[in-house]
Amino acid sequence: MRIPILKLHNYLLISIQTELDDKTAIQFQEDLLEKIHSSGATGVVIDLTSVDIVDSFIAKVLGDVVTMSDLMGAKVVLTGIQPAVAVTLIDLGIHLQDVPTALDLEQGLIKLRQELEE
């Protein structure tokens, strides 16, 4: 199953609404990078509001996607990480140190604009 990637002006919006398994995650990584390349987007918001479970592999993929997109010139903001997910990640020792985060999509877009202005 593929995760839809929506384009809005210069931004790409992704709302993950399925259980992320390893295959979907890798597929998503490829799709997103391809889309950044084809659309020339400068910002990406990945919304994780409906994601209840994140294991260490998914967390690594998400971290990688952020770094890779950065390399291609697109800033990524993760939004809507659930408290339970945050606690799990911290317990697993995954701090996603350099990844910008925001509470919801709206604030994610504001944050993205701020980051791009700098």
Place this chain on the structure above:
Amino acid sequence: MEKILKDVVLDNSDEIVRMWIEQVKKNQGGAFYQSLSDEALENTNREFANAIFEGIQKGKIAKTPLDEFAEKLINLGWPLTYLTDGMQVFRRSVVKFIIHKWEDLDFSEADNYFELGDDYFPWVLEKVDEWVDPLVNELVSEYSGSWENIVSLQRMALQELSAPLIPVMDNITIMPLIGTIDTERAKMVMESLLDGVIKHNAEVVLIDITGVPVVDTMVAHHIIQAAEAVRLIGSRCILVGIRPEIAQTIVNLGIDLGKFPTKSSLRKGFQTALELTNREIVEDTNREEEIENLIESLDRSEEE
């Protein structure tokens, strides 16, 4: 035979109570008993003795007078030792009394008569224990039940107080922490912090540790974890209320709090929070100007 024994004890209750009170009074020398009037102590002793006899007489029923008596003592805050002490003395008094009266007792007409000879002492002891032990158990369970109740209530109160979250402004929330933080509480703090951030849509959370007496590596670790989790869900965390001695401990322990901003007081932290959410405090000077103008115009009119 047991029935005869019981009847003897019940028939002579007055004498046993007299012996019992005499003995109990000797034991009641502690500070608690000195704070009571002699009359109150006397009355309670008498009530206790009556309750015991009624308990023995009626055996096991749902609500014995002893239960009611124990409840009353619990409410009045009497120590458990009063009851256990009383029961022990009672056991001794009864045994002493029966041994004393043994020669006068006539068991020959009893239903299940058997010859005891000189070995009657263990038998008497056993019988008396059979009456007294259930009463002791009942009293102790009554007391411990009330304690457990209190402990569970206090634990609930503590839980309610342990992690409050105050949304002071749109997007700014404060969590004041007071008292020692252990692992269990830290978990609750983290949970309520994250849920609160989502619920109040807080962009900035201030964790106030003014009321935390000691910050060791464990507490610092928990606070750092909470702050990281807050960052992951897309909010920012400011640690405020760091007292000089806490700053010293943190540095001496080699704890790195560099990843998120820290401030010495809630006031400063709040200002930083306002800056982070693009707001500032503006003092309203218009009113003062208005008053000055008014006074000036008054002066002018007087001059004219």
